[in-house]
Amino acid sequence: YAFEQYVELITNAFGTRVYSYATLNEPFCSAFLGYEIGIHAPGLVGKQYGKKAAHHLLLAHGLAMNVLNKTSPDTQNGIVLNFTPAYPLTDTQQDIDSAKYADDYLNQWYMKPIMDGKYPDIINQLPEDHLPDIHPGDMELISQPIDYLGINFYTRQVYKAHPTDIYEPITPTGPLTDMGWEVYPQSFTDLLVSLNKTYTLPPIYITENGAAMPDTYNNGEVNDLDRLSYYNTHLNAVHNAVEQGVVIRGYFAWSLMDNFEWAEGYLKRFGIVYVDYKTQQRTIKNSGLAYKALISNR
Known part of the structure; x- marks a missing residue:
């Protein structure tokens, strides 16, 4: 909600001088690299934080889109997501499944809610304390139409099956x-x-x-x-x-x-x-x- 207020302040301040707004840039980095594995701020480390942070970032995106549609309807309004495509190490079913899981966990977790209004099916495999609190109306807010999608790309990642963590990056x-x-x-x-x-x-x-x-x-x-x-x-x-x-x-x-x-x-x-x-x-x-x-x- 603080972000929602921020977007209103920004759009009112800039008026008609802006061509395009991105609500967020790389929410994966904030949620996963930040809250889940602790490479970035704020210094919390744990899978119990990552998906909750991701959900709140996506909610902030949805609230921001509401504001943008009201206060800056003539700008191009969207979001920027980063993708690191997941490839299996071998053509064994175990490695293929592991790469698919990694793709859902790290890439599609941010894409699918915006495009389809739901999280990947792997949400049903996550421990309860890792799950975000999804309230009625959340997914509709997240998945409202956007004017464009920004894609950031640098590299791919190869994965193999892991006995306890499902996937292991190579x-x-x-x-x-x-x-x-x-x-x-x-x-x-x-x-x-x-x-x-x-x-x-x-x-x-x-x-x-x-x-x-x-x-x-x-x-x-x-x-x-x-x-x-x-x-x-x-x-x-x-x-x-x-x-x-x-x-x-x-x-x-x-x-x-x-x-x-x-x-x-x-x-x-x-x-x-x-x-x-x-x-x-x-x-x-x-x-x-x-x-x-x-x-x-x-």
Whole structure:
């Protein structure tokens, strides 16, 4: 309810100067990385917190949409979700089931309530003290129409069956970003096509896609061929999804500049513009020059 009041204050303050609002960005990070496993604030750790926090975030989204529809009906109003597609390690039924469970637990838990007004069926397998308190009208509030869905994508995750925790993430191999995330552009296409087949989607924007790389500044330039390659393959992955019928209205590279990155602080550089943190000098990286050339000629 405090968030509901906040949205009203913000929309009244900005008036007609805003084109688009996202109620939330990556509620998974706040609920799971925050409340459930404690990588992020507020410092609580436990499965008994994660799904409750997720439900309250989604309720806040629903209340925010009510306010936006009233105080800012002419803006594009939606939400931004992050997805890490889940793949089985082998084609055994146990690994396939584990990857499906992980996908429902980590990805669809935030998507399905908004699109379909209900949580994934795995809610029936969760211990009672892990469950959110769902009141009458909650799911209708969460699942009201949105003008667009923002999708943030960086990598995939491979899983195998685990005897007690249902699924176990596998440490990635192969080409990795500076975050230790696997570079696997096919999963971007797979994700977009799968979402399009599973749900009746609103217009889609790719609101974040990019890679942290160990950049080096030499003689006035940053020759980040690894990041340039990432963008090339992932923009083609988006194109392949469009060719298969996914309606995508826009794409945003993450990020314009090197920035403060959640729990990593200033250690990881995602920008297409290099920032010297001591002098604040900005230098467009070669990936940024290539991106400029692409968007200037289309």
